[in-house]
Amino acid sequence: MESDFERLATAMRPRLHRYCARMMGSTFDGEDVVQEALARAAGAWASDVEQPERWLFRIAHNAAIDAIRARGRQNNVMLDPQLDVADEQADAEARVSVAGSFGAFLPLPVPQRACVVLIDVLGYSASETAEILGATVPAIKAALHRGREALVTKPRAAPRAPASETERLRLRAYADLFNAREFNALRDLLAAEVRLDLVARTQMKGRAQVETYFARYEASDRRWRLAPAFADGRPALLATALDDPNARSVVLLEWEEGRIATIRDFLYASYIMDGIAISTL
Secondary structure (H helix, E strand, C coil): CCCHHHHHHHHHHHHHHHHHHHHHCCHHHHHHHHHHHHHHHHHHCCCCCCCHHHHHHHHHHHHHHHHHHHCCCCCCCCCCCCCCCCCHHHHHHHCCCCCCCHHHHCCCCHHHHHHHHHHHHCCCCHHHHHHHHCCCHHHHHHHHHHHHHHCCCCCCCCCCCCCCHHHHHHHHHHHHHHHCCCHHHHHHCEEEEEEEEECCCEEEECHHHHCCHHHHHHHCCCCEEEEEEEECCEEEEEEEECCEEEEEEEEEEEEECCEEEEEEECCCCHHHHCCCCEEEC
16 A cells, blocks of 8 residues: 555656756756655655645755765855845846746856745745745845846757767667667667666566566557657657657666666656756767
């Protein structure tokens, strides 16, 4: 039976990702933070937690701050409690559409980024945001105003990671075998200690376990087609449902000595497609 925490995590995961991806400037880095936050929250969960959604967002925010610090992107991670309250009329005039483009948020100092995402993307009030971030309402309003004014209004394409000819050929070969439903040939490519992250569903390690991953696609009533692509600036495989072109997902592969060492499949995490930049590889 699903626990109260598992139900909360399942319901909140898309919103947590919308926040973390924009804080990190990357859908995949954002998912890493979501997984870390949920692991922390699972260890701290108690049935009498007040305002569990805000509690979970506070943990996700702290996990994002830790990740930003670890990567040397501190950029003023603390809110300034002395900031003046912004003029509401000027704030309204400065407000822009911020639902997409993860990279557009990176130029903002972290406190401004957090306020803009929580309020303008996720719809929290200033008081709710103050509770999540542990700040005063005046500080939240000031950071929001400055963030809105500074936010880049034109979406920026994610910088592309280099894709070698070897990587392109491997992605193409994997896609061709998958599309031909040659799943046994794909199983033959797995490394002995291969790892699978079927995001938001399960994780597996070792060839014996991961071989069963392909059975999900073999038995599924929905057929998928893979194509090499850049997803959020990274070489990847874009999965598109043959019966619905709007149903899409992403698969990331890592290789060691010509064999598949890691598969990261977002089939059950469709929320990662919100705002992701996809282009032809």
